[in-house]
Amino acid sequence: MKILFALNQDLDNKLETKILSEFKRIQGYNFEFDKAINMRQVREKISQDFDLLILNEELNINNPVKISEIVDIRNLSQEMRIILIVNSENKDETFIEIMHSLGIYDLLLTEDISMDNLLNLIIDLRTETGNTKYTMESKQVIYDDKLNVMEEKIMKNFIIGIGGAGSGSGVTHTAIAIASFIKKMGCKVAIIEFNSRPRLKNLLIYADSRNDGFFTINGIDVFYQTNSKQELEKYNNCLFQSKASNYKYIIIDFGALKKVNDKGIIEPTLSYSEMYRTDHQILCLNGSQWGWADINFYRCDVLAEVEPYIGSWVVSVNLATALGFKEIKKEVQNTTVLRNIKRAPVFINPFNIDEEISRYLADILKNVVSINSLKKGNKFVSSLTRKGEDILKVLTN
Numbered sequence: 001m002k003i004l005f006a007l008n009q010d011l012d013n014k015l016e017t018k019i020l021s022e023f024k025r026i027q028g029y030n031f032e033f034d035k036a037i038n039m040r041q042v043r044e045k046i047s048q049d050f051d052l053l054i055l056n057e058e059l060n061i062n063n064p065v066k067i068s069e070i071v072d073i074r075n076l077s078q079e080m081r082i083i084l085i086v087n088s089e090n091k092d093e094t095f096i097e098i099m100h101s102l103g104i105y106d107l108l109l110t111e112d113i114s115m116d117n118l119l120n121l122i123i124d125l126r127t128e129t130g131n132t133k134y135t136m137e138s139k140q141v142i143y144d145d146k147l148n149v150m151e152e153k154i155m156k157n158f159i160i161g162i163g164g165a166g167s168g169s170g171v172t173h174t175a176i177a178i179a180s181f182i183k184k185m186g187c188k189v190a191i192i193e194f195n196s197r198p199r200l201k202n203l204l205i206y207a208d209s210r211n212d213g214f215f216t217i218n219g220i221d222v223f224y225q226t227n228s229k230q231e232l233e234k235y236n237n238c239l240f241q242s243k244a245s246n247y248k249y250i251i252i253d254f255g256a257l258k259k260v261n262d263k264g265i266i267e268p269t270l271s272y273s274e275m276y277r278t279d280h281q282i283l284c285l286n287g288s289q290w291g292w293a294d295i296n297f298y299r300c301d302v303l304a305e306v307e308p309y310i311g312s313w314v315v316s317v318n319l320a321t322a323l324g325f326k327e328i329k330k331e332v333q334n335t336t337v338l339r340n341i342k343r344a345p346v347f348i349n350p351f352n353i354d355e356e357i358s359r360y361l362a363d364i365l366k367n368v369v370s371i372n373s374l375k376k377g378n379k380f381v382s383s384l385t386r387k388g389e390d391i392l393k394v395l396t397n
Contacts, residue, residue: 003034003052004036004042004046004048005054006036006041007054007059009037011037019118020033023119027123038059039065043072047077053073053082055070055084055085066279067095067280068276068278070104071102071312074102082102082106084108085110085113086110087110098367105126106126157242157243157247157250159250159277159278161254161275161281163257163282163283164256165257165292165298166291166297167197169294170318171195173350175191176220178365179249179251181353181361181362184358189249190223191251193222193225194225194271195256196230198225198228200224217351230270249368254275257271257297258294279368280314282364284315284316287321287328299336311339315340315341316364317341
């Protein structure tokens with residue numbers, strides 16, 4: 001057995017050697033191991049055919065491992081088993097569902113860390129049912145015996161980043177549509193604008209109410225920019241306040257992630273690095289003949305090696321014909337690491353979400369929008385069910 005440890009940033013191997021010693025005492029044989037002290041090293045080393053990765057979510061205390069980084073690891077190694085040590089605040093049901101969708105059933109909560117518990121996981125892998133039981137018992141979640149539904153939930157907000165391959169990719173349109181969809185699902189949602197070409201202030205005249213720094217339209221709180229200058233400090237303050245509020249989902253309108261400067265050189269916008277900080281990333285691409293060349297900004301092939309770590313992002317291709325989409329998908333797969341490429345239906349009004357749009361949005365959000373996030377008795381959900389278009393099934397596929 002070959003193990004990659006990513007537990008701490010100590011340069012020595014004292015902890016890992018102690019684990020090896022205890023393992024040999026119990027099992028009677030050794031395992032090979034290596035160590036990574038940051039996520040870059042994890043990504044570099046997992047290509048060396050490790051059987052097991054033991055990853056501490058707080059490998060870097062000041063920058064906890066994000067869900068998107070875990071998805072990237074799984075994309076790089078489909079078969080490797082992962083033991084994930086997580087802070088107790090990540091014990092919410094949606095987080096567990098996402099881990100299970102990635103084939104990660106060996107979660108160990110930080111308050112349960114001990115040599116015995118870690119060795120037990122290394123020796124005996126846990127099943128999905130076993131992990132669900134462990135995490136639920138740790139939180140003492142109460143179940144209704146008849147309905148088998150949770151009576152207690154741990155609420156956590158999920159941040160969904162929407163960025164454009166270039167300008168005019170449909171980012172704001174998509175952000176509003178996603179917010180409308182989530183709102184109709186019965187969840188509290190907000191949009192935050194951090195866009196070099198802001199447009200959301202144009203909706204002020206249609207606002208149901210106005211507040212200091214945001215307005216509300218169709219039940220969606222919109223934190224808009226007052227000018228085209230992207231102010232990082234102001235954005236971070238807004239994001240911090242939103243995360244502290246009771247929003248289940250926060251949608252970030254990042255606008256174009258890259259641009260061509262006056263010298264003809266491709267460069268990232270301020271939005272680019274912020275996109276990585278979100279829990280789920282959607283890259284919008286203009287599918288028209290003059291727009292989809294923007295994907296060249298994200299090449300990672302024999303001609304360029306620019307974007308190796310965006311493999312988990314969803315690509316939403318807007319305004320593409322069926323034939324054009326096939327060509328675009330082939331080009332994207334041949335020249336980038338992006339693989340999750342979807343053709344968006346054409347829709348004029350992003351506030352008016354019909355069944356076709358709902359199915360599409362449920363598909364591109366399935367890693368973060370959970371069936372358990374939906375309110376019971378929601379009229380929108382009920383109407384879809386009555387028509388035989390049960391969106392809940394789509395959300396859990």
